[in-house]
Amino acid sequence: TLALGANVTVAGNLDVNDPAATLTSGVTLTTTGSGTIDFAGTVDGGQDLTVASAGTTTFTGNVGGSTPLGDATGAAVTINSTGLTTFNGTLVATSGITGSGDVRFNENVTLSAGDTATTLNGSVTLDGLIFNSAGNATLGDAAADTLTISTAAVTVKTPGATLAIPSNVTINDGLALTLGDGGATAISASGTIQGAAGGSVDSDLVVNTTGTASFTGAIGGGNQFRNLTVTQSGGATFGAAVTSTGGTVLLSDTDGTKVIEFDGLLTAPTLTTAAQDYALNLDGGSTITNAVTLTNTGAVRIGDASGDTNTFTGGLTATAPASLSLAGTIASTNQAISLGDGDTALTLTADTDVSAGNGVITLGGAVDGAHGLTLTTTGTANVDGVIGGTTPITSLTSNTGGTLDLGANVSVAGNVDVNDDVTLASAVTLTTTGGGTVDFAGTVNGARNLTLAAAGATVFNGTVGNSAAIGTGTGAGLTINSTGTTSFEDTLQTASGITQADGAGAVTFKGDVTTAAGDTATTLNGNVVLDGLTFNAGGASTFGSAGTDEVTLSTAAVIISDTNNAGVTVNAKVDGAQAFTVNSGGAVALNGVIGGTAAPTSLTTNTGGTLALGANVTVAGNLDVN
Numbered sequence: 070t071l072a073l074g075a076n077v078t079v080a081g082n083l084d085v086n087d088p089a090a091t092l093t094s095g096v097t098l099t100t101t102g103s104g105t106i107d108f109a110g111t112v113d114g115g116q117d118l119t120v121a122s123a124g125t126t127t128f129t130g131n132v133g134g135s136t137p138l139g140d141a142t143g144a145a146v147t148i149n150s151t152g153l154t155t156f157n158g159t160l161v162a163t164s165g166i167t168g169s170g171d172v173r174f175n176e177n178v179t180l181s182a183g184d185t186a187t188t189l190n191g192s193v194t195l196d197g198l199i200f201n202s203a204g205n206a207t208l209g210d211a212a213a214d215t216l217t218i219s220t221a222a223v224t225v226k227t228p229g230a231t232l233a234i235p236s237n238v239t240i241n242d243g244l245a246l247t248l249g250d251g252g253a254t255a256i257s258a259s260g261t262i263q264g265a266a267g268g269s270v271d272s273d274l275v276v277n278t279t280g281t282a283s284f285t286g287a288i289g290g291g292n293q294f295r296n297l298t299v300t301q302s303g304g305a306t307f308g309a310a311v312t313s314t315g316g317t318v319l320l321s322d323t324d325g326t327k328v329i330e331f332d333g334l335l336t337a338p339t340l341t342t343a344a345q346d347y348a349l350n351l352d353g354g355s356t357i358t359n360a361v362t363l364t365n366t367g368a369v370r371i372g373d374a375s376g377d378t379n380t381f382t383g384g385l386t387a388t389a390p391a392s393l394s395l396a397g398t399i400a401s402t403n404q405a406i407s408l409g410d411g412d413t414a415l416t417l418t419a420d421t422d423v424s425a426g427n428g429v430i431t432l433g434g435a436v437d438g439a440h441g442l443t444l445t446t447t448g449t450a451n452v453d454g455v456i457g458g459t460t461p462i463t464s465l466t467s468n469t470g471g472t473l474d475l476g477a478n479v480s481v482a483g484n485v486d487v488n489d490d491v492t493l494a495s496a497v498t499l500t501t502t503g504g505g506t507v508d509f510a511g512t513v514n515g516a517r518n519l520t521l522a523a524a525g526a527t528v529f530n531g532t533v534g535n536s537a538a539i540g541t542g543t544g545a546g547l548t549i550n551s552t553g554t555t556s557f558e559d560t561l562q563t564a565s566g567i568t569q570a571d572g573a574g575a576v577t578f579k580g581d582v583t584t585a586a587g588d589t590a591t592t593l594n595g596n597v598v599l600d601g602l603t604f605n606a607g608g609a610s611t612f613g614s615a616g617t618d619e620v621t622l623s624t625a626a627v628i629i630s631d632t633n634n635a636g637v638t639v640n641a642k643v644d645g646a647q648a649f650t651v652n653s654g655g656a657v658a659l660n661g662v663i664g665g666t667a668a669p670t671s672l673t674t675n676t677g678g679t680l681a682l683g684a685n686v687t688v689a690g691n692l693d694v695n
Contacts, residue, residue, distance in 0.1 A: 196220045258286060338357070417442060542587040
């Protein structure tokens with residue numbers, strides 16, 4: 070047995086071959102001229118040890134196994150060697166260890182708190198062990214250093230303290246580095262974390278702490294890296310790109326008041342979130358190959374700027390989170406994207422484009438936020454939640470080639486451009502403010518009532534109600550409260566009457582109009598343009614609320630008729646150099662001036678009903694009252 074009670078300096082090698090060495094006082098061991106230090110046996114003693122070897126230093130036996138090194142004041146072990154220091158056995162100390170040289174630990178390291186943190190300012194190799202420090206620990210002091218995980222899996226933990234890793238981390242093939250063991254280790258890693266260069270794709274990182282975890286260097290990407298698992302955290306932030314090659318990013322749990330945030334690009338074959346109440350932010354964009362179902366029940370943010378792109382190649386389902394914040398492009402490759410439900414509302418925090426190729430898009434929750442929304446799919450886009458009910462969005466756009474199923478009210482502080490066909494899945498009120506226009510490029514169908522309240526012009530370019538008449542038959546099938554003009558460029562069919570509010574903008578009908586009887590008459594209380602068509606009402610119809618309103622006849626002959634002898638009333642003045650026919654087996658009342666400005670070329674009424682004339686009539690042709 071060797072008892073060391075004073076400093077030793079050797080201009081050569083220091084070889085301690087005794088099976089045991091005991092420190093009886095604080096000791097500094099120094100070699101010069103490339104001299105090595107070698108302990109063949111164990112080292113114990115409640116004293117501090119400093120090694121300053123010009124060559125390598127090797128502890129073959131356990132260090133501090135019987136009596137932990139250090140007196141708990143200052144560093145228990147200080148490594149100032151220029152060569153590599155290797156601990157082949159366990160190391161137990163009453164305080165932290167410090168040093169500037171490279172060090173390798175091949176067995177467990179257990180460090181009490183003492184009064185000095187562990188600070189290893191060189192490269193560190195951990196070889197299949199548990200590194201447990203009760204005090205703060207720093208492994209490496211710059212990216213030029215390397216923390217290498219070698220031979221077997223490694224756990225590094227500092228329960229109740231901090232763990233800083235400024236160095237780059239290399240995890241050798243088939244190994245996992247676990248940071249924390251479920252206790253409150255506060256983690257900060259600023260270097261890169263990679264698999265071994267040229268190795269197989271099976272290096273993993275596990276975060277398991279109730280403390281915060283911050284990673285500001287890239288993870289994966291440069292070299293082979295497989296799985297990232299957040300078993301637990303008190304909030305985890307990944308500030309640079311995270312790339313999983315052939316593996317999974319598994320987010321098991323985090324404090325329900327905290328967030329797992331990816332500020333850099335997240336790339337992985339699989340993203341899995343456990344059904345826990347943590348929040349998730351994908352702020353740096355993402356590319357996930359397989360279908361993703363977000364089952365965490367905290368808030369989720371997908372993008373935080375309009376330039377972000379989050380691509381879920383296999384599709385995305387996000388109906389479990391408490392809320393969704395959306396920005397930028399959210400895309401799939403011909404797969405379904407389902408966002409929100411009755412319990413999960415959506416907020417736009419920047420202009421947002423949901424793009425699914427030919428996949429189905431479903432907006433199941435309410436959508437709010439003063440930004441634009443674009444829905445891009447050649448499949449079906451389902452709008453099941455109210456859009457803009459609390460905070461109107463600034464624009465709504467859909468692409469050509471698909472179908473937009475509208476199942477809820479829409480409020481837009483700007484323009485609505487619907488470039489594909491529309492099906493009404495529920496009663497819908499479409500509102501725009503700020504002069505916002507509405508443009509339907511395709512057809513509109515659906516046995517649901519539609520209300521328009523647009524501040525700007527509304528144009529229906531395709532047929533309306535051609536395959537499924539608009540309306541339920543109860544209440545007005547179509548209600549026009551818009552202050553802007555409304556134009557139907559093709560035919561219009563409704564299951565009940567049409568109502569135009571007094572003071573609403575002018576309505577132009579350019580194709581035949583057919584309204585079923587329903588339970589509500591047609592009442593057009595503003596200006597109307599009838600452009601060479603037949604207006605066939607299943608119930609009573611009224612044009613104009615007073616003689617100051619105007620019905621303009623344009624382009625070709627106009628016929629107003631009814632199919633149930635319910636009667637036609639024209640309170641508005643009528644102008645336009647076109648033939649004008651009013652057919653009803655019921656009562657016809659012409660109460661406004663006809664031809665006062667531009668006389669019709671003829672006026673004809675059919676047989677079988679009655680005619681009440683309440684104002685002057687001027688016709689540039691025949692007047693036939695049958």
